Amino acid sequence: MIDLQKLRELSKLFLLSGILIVPLSIIEFYYGEYYNSSILIVDSFHGFIDATSAILFSILLGVIYKRSSKFPWGLYNLESISVLFVSIFIVYLAINYITTALHNSISGGPTWLAILIYISSLISLLIYKIEKKYSWINLVKTDITHTKLDTFLEIFSGIGIIVNNYYLTITIIIGISAFVLFDTIRQFKEAIYSLIGFNYNSPIKERLKIMLESFGLNVKNIYIRKIGSFYSLYVIIGLEPKTTLAEIYKLRKIVKRIAKTFDGVVNVEVKVIPEKSKKVKTTNNINVQKTSIDNKSDEKIRSEYPTPIANIKNTSRDINETAVKH
Known part of the structure; x- marks a missing residue:
């Protein structure tokens, strides 16, 4: 059984990461729309789903091993339902934006927008360093892999904004969108399995x-x-x-x-x-x-x-x- 103190620490870590990612994603979306920066907008979509997952994990880890006379099924189903709705929303945004972007001019935006991307990558790197202490927990192990991919994509995205090459921008947009869609569909599938009580092969x-x-x-x-x-x-x-x-x-x-x-x-x-x-x-x-x-x-x-x-x-x-x- 996982030590209660470790769970509390991990819960705070996920909550902190979610709180940091949300405002940064809002800023990315705002400046992405203002300067028509396709890379920044797509990266903000990715940030929203990461923040939602982190906050949900934080809430669940905070109560997971508390003694109770009745098991809180509703709380765990809440995570699945939340992920379900957020996943549908993110998939809609991503597909809608890709369709719009392909029919309009695509731009990386001003060079200084790369700073926002690199701030996001620094937060991902910091979370990765802290999470390594809890890598023996399966949930964290999965998130560490996800965080490493996040950091790589954000560094690559920053380069795309600086270079501001049409074909490079297209490649980055498709790459990030594909990653977001793949991750979202995976979470959507697991949420469905959870709600219907699917016999999980583990x-x-x-x-x-x-x-x-x-x-x-x-x-x-x-x-x-x-x-x-x-x-x-x-x-x-x-x-x-x-x-x-x-x-x-x-x-x-x-x-x-x-x-x-x-x-x-x-x-x-x-x-x-x-x-x-x-x-x-x-x-x-x-x-x-x-x-x-x-x-x-x-x-x-x-x-x-x-x-x-x-x-x-x-x-x-x-x-x-x-x-x-x-």
Whole structure:
């Protein structure tokens, strides 16, 4: 499980980056329209979607591991719905602008506008440097890759404004627009998957199954649902019908504890289903006197058919003592 203090730090980082990007994107859009700078306008579209994502991540990270009696599904769905509407808006702006630009004169604008682009690239570079401290978190790892691409495109865009060559400007506009559209469509798809409860194919499923089975648990299936940028797990465990409610309760706690060690897992539901009892072949001629009632014999028989939670008390201790590696 991610340390709460680290989550708070990361939440503040995303919020700060979103607050810095929003006004800069507005300024880029304003001067882009005023000086008819196609590169600046397209870059501002990119800034808007980055800022929206950063602020949403900040809000979610701020509450993700807070204890609550009820899981806040609405909050995670809010991220998906917000991304959905922002994605539609950004795609519309990008396609509309490309269409307009191809039918009108395209300009890079005055040379000094490159300063705005380079300020944006410096902010991206600063965020990248800070995020490297949290690169072990999957969400940050993805954002680091995105930030590196942002920095490269912004440096290239600044060169395009300075050179102010028609073909170079066209190339930059198409390149940035393609990147924005690709990133937006990806987020749109993930938002749809999140809202419909799509069974998400993640490496977590196989790794978690191996870990649970190593503790002697009979894992029937694991379903993974993407909720926003995070995961909700539904684990089905098979147990013998004789298992007591107390043992089932302990088992659920163990499974949840293991599952939540995976990065990005915010909700775990465990369902226990009874296993079918094995049929034992019997004969009509049973010699009662040969049936052992000795305790040692009984222990030997029980050891041949161990239940998945036979050592459930020790299992809890083993989890605490064993360093789990993913």
